[in-house]
Amino acid sequence: MKKEVIKPLAGMLLLLLWSIRYPNAQAQPALIPQPQQIEWTKESFQIHAGYSIRLDPELNQLAEQAKAFLQEKGGTFSPKSTRQITVKLGKVEAPLYPEEAYRLLVDSERIELVANTPHGIFNGLQTLRQLVRESEAVPGCRITDYPAFAxxxxxxxxxxxxxxxxxxxxxxxxxxxxxxxxxxxxxxxxxxxxxxxxxxxxxxxxxxxxxxxxxxxxxxxxxxxxxxxxxxxxxxxxxxxxxxxxxxxxxxxxxxxxxxxxxxxxxxxxxxxxxxxxxxxxxxxxxxxxxxxxxxxxxxxxxxxxxxxxxxxxxxxxxxxxxxxxxxxxxxxxxxxxxxxxxxxxxxxxxxxxxxxxxxxxxxxxxxxxxxxxxxxxxxxxxxxxxxxxxxxxxxxxxxxxxxxxxxxxxxxxGGGQVRETTRIGTSGSEEFGNFQEFEHRLLDHKKLYFQDKPFPYVRQSNIRWRITEPYDNGGDLARTFTPELTDDWSEIRTSEVVGATVYLRHWWFPEPTGWLEKPVANSTVYARARVWSDAERDAGLWVGFNNLSRSPATDSPPPGAWDNRMSKVWLNGTLIEPPRWARAGQKGHAEIPLVDEGYEYRAPIRVRLQRGWGWNRILVKAPVGGFRSDWQNPVKWMFTAVLVEEDGENMKAMEVKYEE
Structure with a gap:
């Protein structure tokens, strides 16, 4: 009895710690793109307390833009105020593209934006716009910024x-x-x-x-x-x-x-x-x-x-x-x-x-x-x-x-980036993983702020951990069954960690971008398992896909009663999840026939039920593949997507659950 109590409590503690580690909003405003140089201070400029504006005459139109969006956020323009917003042309040192560079200073008494050209001023205003949130306070900072590419x-x-x-x-x-x-x-x-x-x-x-x-x-x-x-x-x-x-x-x-x-x-x-x-x-x-x-x-x-x-x-x-x-x-x-x-x-x-x-x-x-x-x-x-x-x-x-x-x-x-094109987030603890996770936090912050009523088919994925098996030789029999789908005990099965909602085992442009398998082999079957903690029994949405159709070629629609033509499958807690009733099941691809529900991102998610029990729910994916040769219209995309989601206005958001690390 004690074990039954301790396990759910431990799971809830993990979920609490995770929510503290990854809050919905960041301590400082999320900026995209992140400036080249930024230093945060403890000061802030209160826009509701009144301010005057000082500007170069040729920047009048740009300054009016700043005045307008500050007023939208509760700012009060007061011509006689000693608290000042300055927008002016001046000298900003930048190693690249100085015509787009700017310098932005915010403290308790002033906002000062300086650039070499009006274009630089415009760029700085976009950063200022992102700095102004709902609190009516612009956080103190010193920014020097310029682009890496023209x-x-x-x-x-x-x-x-x-x-x-x-x-x-x-x-x-x-x-x-x-x-x-x-x-x-x-x-x-x-x-x-x-x-x-x-x-x-x-x-x-x-x-x-x-x-x-x-x-x-x-x-x-x-x-x-x-x-x-x-x-x-x-x-x-x-x-x-x-x-x-x-x-x-x-x-x-x-x-x-x-x-x-x-x-x-x-x-x-x-x-x-x-x-x-x-x-x-x-x-x-x-x-x-x-x-x-x-x-x-x-x-x-x-x-x-x-x-x-x-x-x-x-x-x-x-x-x-x-x-x-x-x-x-x-x-x-x-x-x-x-x-x-x-x-x-x-x-x-x-x-x-x-x-x-x-x-x-x-x-x-x-x-x-x-x-x-x-x-x-x-x-x-x-x-x-x-x-x-x-x-x-x-x-x-x-x-x-x-x-x-x-x-x-x-x-x-x-600027920057990796030498090889890749679809891999990186493994937990790696530098590339940390860099992506930090950016993803900012991206999701912006989704919430600016894209609530716009199509934005993305939810958090850096918290999703899969244990993926080594490929099994299916000998061309895509229906062939292997040990991982016959037992919950994977202790003797060799696996590796993979991170993300969409996992490309082999990208169809192989060898680049790279997928998760270094040396993918035809006629193989791979299994992936994720464990998800739920502190209550509840309904959930599940985005599932095995062949994200490109919107260029005339790709065939999935066959009736199947996720794809490779006999891919997905289970939740041992129960097979059936594919949707496709609107055009088995439809031969045609450039003049629009896509309607073939992609998970533009159809309703599959409805599933999360169990409470011990708290952990098991998602099991089976991803077989035959040969890799194909015609342009139907490329072989050896991949899968699985992520728990819930509605969030126009879009979906990730469910607040804990994926086992």
């Missing part, structure tokens, strides 16, 4: 799936808050040409579009978006993809781009574009196409450069001149000395599982260097939702845009 961007493919201006603007607002400064807009595709041309209005006729017919941006609308970005120190980089991805052009004009007549039309479009829009860059694409006319891309690039604009193109790609900036997109691509590069390798969010995305981006080494220079400009995370979506909102629900944006903000601003 380009910190987000790309959307609006050629395939149109997004409205208000929808894009809301995302741009978040980009600004997190100091991203490049908005790459992929405007043309096989599906549709989505930018108005007054010389060639046939390009945007509804009948030439295979999705969102009639939806495109007028020249005035694109200018509005350019101005909206510019006001937030974000550079809009439009992309007119050529000569590939141009079926819509062919339907509209009746000619191929690389033909003599096609080149004439394209040159006319580019002339019009360059004369209409005051932009520094124009992306010409150039990827995934057979070059039949070697003069095409060089002549188009020369025309754009003649108008004083810098050309960007995908690499690997077509024969663009060496004067063009290269945007790296394949894992094998490497920066070339003397040619500026922008990194998008492994940064395609449409291929990312939400938990994987945050880990992978947080660990990413941009352009394979720790800090930027003239050859290593930075990077752009990309959302290529090739597959049709049911609504523009689905783009944010089915792709981890906001969690990834925060992770990218941290990495691109701070």
């Amino acid at each position: 380009w910190r961007g987000l790309m959307h493919d609006v050629g395939r799936n149109f997004q409205s201006l208000p929808f894009l603007k809301k995302q741009i607002e978040f980009m600004a808050l997190y100091k991203l400064n490049i908005f790459h807009l992929h405007l043309t595709e096989d599906v549709a040409w989505r930018l108005e041309s007054k010389r060639h209005p046939e390009l945007t006729r509804p009948e030439t579009m295979t999705r969102d017919a009639g939806q495109y941006y007028t020249q005035l609308e694109l200018q509005e978006l350019i101005d909206f970005c510019r006001a937030r120190y974000i550079t809009l980089v439009p992309e007119l993809d050529m000569p590939g991805h141009s079926a819509a052009f062919r339907r509209a004009t009746g000619v191929e781009m690389q033909s003599v007549e096609g080149m004439k039309i394209v040159k006319g479009v580019l002339e019009e574009f360059c004369q209409t829009f005051d932009l520094k860059y124009l992306h010409l694409g150039g990827d995934e196409v057979k070059i039949t006319n070697t003069a095409f891309l060089p002549e188009m690039a020369a025309l754009v450069e003649k108008h004083g604009k810098k050309v960007i193109g995908w690499y690997p790609g077509g024969n663009l001149p060496k004067t063009a900036i290269r945007q790296l997109w394949m894992g094998s691509a490497r920066p070339t000395k003397g040619i500026p590069s922008v990194d998008s390798r492994y940064l395609y969010l449409n291929h990312h599982d939400p938990f994987e995305s945050v880990v992978e981006i947080f660990n990413h080494k941009t352009c394979s260097v720790s800090t930027g220079d003239a050859d290593h400009l930075g990077g752009i995370i990309c959302v290529w939702n090739d597959r049709r979506v049911a609504s523009q909102e689905a783009i944010l629900r089915q792709n981890p845009v906001y969690p990834a944006l925060l992770a990218w903000s941290e990495r691109a601003w701070r």
